[in-house]
Amino acid sequence: MSEAPRDIENLIEMMAKLPGLGPRSARRAVLHLIRKRALLLTPLADAMHQVAISARECLNCGNVGVTDICEICASEKRGNGQICVVEDVADLWAMERGKAFAGRYHVLGGTLSALDNVGPEDLRIPRLLDRVATEGVNEVILALNATVDGQTTAHYIAEQLEGTEVAVTSLAQGVPIGGELDYLDDGTISAALKARKSF
Amino acid sequence: MSEAPRDIENLIEMMAKLPGLGPRSARRAVLHLIRKRALLLTPLADAMHQVAISARECLNCGNVGVTDICEICASEKRGNGQICVVEDVADLWAMERGKAFAGRYHVLGGTLSALDNVGPEDLRIPRLLDRVATEGVNEVILALNATVDGQTTAHYIAEQLEGTEVAVTSLAQGVPIGGELDYLDDGTISAALKARKSF
Numbered sequence: 001m002s003e004a005p006r007d008i009e010n011l012i013e014m015m016a017k018l019p020g021l022g023p024r025s026a027r028r029a030v031l032h033l034i035r036k037r038a039l040l041l042t043p044l045a046d047a048m049h050q051v052a053i054s055a056r057e058c059l060n061c062g063n064v065g066v067t068d069i070c071e072i073c074a075s076e077k078r079g080n081g082q083i084c085v086v087e088d089v090a091d092l093w094a095m096e097r098g099k100a101f102a103g104r105y106h107v108l109g110g111t112l113s114a115l116d117n118v119g120p121e122d123l124r125i126p127r128l129l130d131r132v133a134t135e136g137v138n139e140v141i142l143a144l145n146a147t148v149d150g151q152t153t154a155h156y157i158a159e160q161l162e163g164t165e166v167a168v169t170s171l172a173q174g175v176p177i178g179g180e181l182d183y184l185d186d187g188t189i190s191a192a193l194k195a196r197k198s199f
Numbered sequence: 200m201s202e203a204p205r206d207i208e209n210l211i212e213m214m215a216k217l218p219g220l221g222p223r224s225a226r227r228a229v230l231h232l233i234r235k236r237a238l239l240l241t242p243l244a245d246a247m248h249q250v251a252i253s254a255r256e257c258l259n260c261g262n263v264g265v266t267d268i269c270e271i272c273a274s275e276k277r278g279n280g281q282i283c284v285v286e287d288v289a290d291l292w293a294m295e296r297g298k299a300f301a302g303r304y305h306v307l308g309g310t311l312s313a314l315d316n317v318g319p320e321d322l323r324i325p326r327l328l329d330r331v332a333t334e335g336v337n338e339v340i341l342a343l344n345a346t347v348d349g350q351t352t353a354h355y356i357a358e359q360l361e362g363t364e365v366a367v368t369s370l371a372q373g374v375p376i377g378g379e380l381d382y383l384d385d386g387t388i389s390a391a392l393k394a395r396k397s398f
Contacts, residue, residue, distance in 0.1 A: 003291075003295035004263070004292060005265045005270075007265060008250055008254060008264075008265070010246055010249075011249075011250050014243050018228040018231065019227050020220060020224035020227060021228070028218045028289060029217040029218055029219055030250070032217065032218050033217070033250075034250065034254045041250065042247075042248070042251045044210075044213050044214070044247060045245075045247035045248045046244075048210060048241075048243060048247065049241070051207055051210050051229070051232075051233065051240065052236045052240040054204075055233045064207065064233055066204045066207070071204075089230050090226060090227060096202035097202060
């Protein structure tokens with residue numbers, strides 16, 4: 001890709017490494033930014049510098065914010081004894097968009113994976129057990145992805161919490177709202193059938 | 200999207216406006232950047248500032264570079280009397296990757312469009328006619344996209360050059376290398392058939 005000058009090529013290569021972008025879309029994005037550089041490129045660079053300075057992970061739950069303790073952990077209102085365990089900050093944001101959960105979160109930062117050599121101490125599992133012991137928690141809701149690694153991690157956490165007073169629950173599995181049976185995989189359909197309830 | 204702090208939300212919104220990214224992929228990209236902010240976010244912001252300062256459009260052809268006259272226009276070697284007319288800098292880069300063209304370029308910066316109110320003076324068409332008159336050009340190759348607007352623009356330019364000594368050509372249309380007939384649209388197949396040549 002030697003057709004653009006070094007500076008620009010360099011920017012394209014960095015953009016191409018972002019999740020969701022490839023070399024072609026990175027080129028398009030960079031050309032778009034250059035065309036409107038006063039309006040878009042400089043403000044975007046400034047916004048990135050700003051976030052690079054201000055962003056930090058919550059020391060308590062792992063959420064991304066601009067303070068050492070995130071807004072949710074700092075809010076008295078959210079301390080209702082429920083902790084929702086998610087893999088990733090994106091999952092936390094998705095839950096918050098749903099506006100259905102009023103407790104606090106715990107972001108693991110990944111899942112256990114024998115293949116990638118990720119053990120409990122690489123995630124925030126010890127910190128979760130600490131919180132359960134000290135924060136007056138009465139329910140841990142496992143909102144992990146319905147993948148093999150996600151479910152392995154859920155089982156591991158449930159095991160660690162066995163023998164405590166804490167209720168361990170997980171998100172219901174079934175047909176998504178607006179979902180069409182014809183487009184659902186067999187696993188989802190059979191899980192929804194098993195968990196059927198009176199109408 | 201009030202689940203992230205203002206600074207981060209702001210960055211996500213700006214990223215989401217880039218071509219090829221939407222709100223969801225912008226969120227993923229920003230979280231990825233925050234997770235590796237020393238390694239990725241700060242260098243990316245620096246690279247953007249660098250390009251915002253250094254990037255400029257070639258005064259002659261409209262190519263994007265870091266000098267007032269781009270490398271291609273400045274190179275004696277490329278002054279072979281051929282000008283390849285493209286819609287966009289991305290098209291110029293695509294031609295350069297092909298390494299098949301040894302002349303200079305002219306980037307229109309779009310296509311004529313009655314609907315969007317884009318006339319010849321909004322593109323670099325007057326500048327093209329100037330160059331043809333003064334740069335010792337003997338061939339203008341119209342490498343415009345095979346869309347309605349692209350072809351309208353090609354016809355308009357060809358008309359403007361009528362009566363001059365300059366040969367006006369366009370890229371051949373036909374079956375792409377490695378293309379399978381079954382996957383080609385009818386227009387391409389019939390164009391390729393009309394332009395068939397002895398084997």
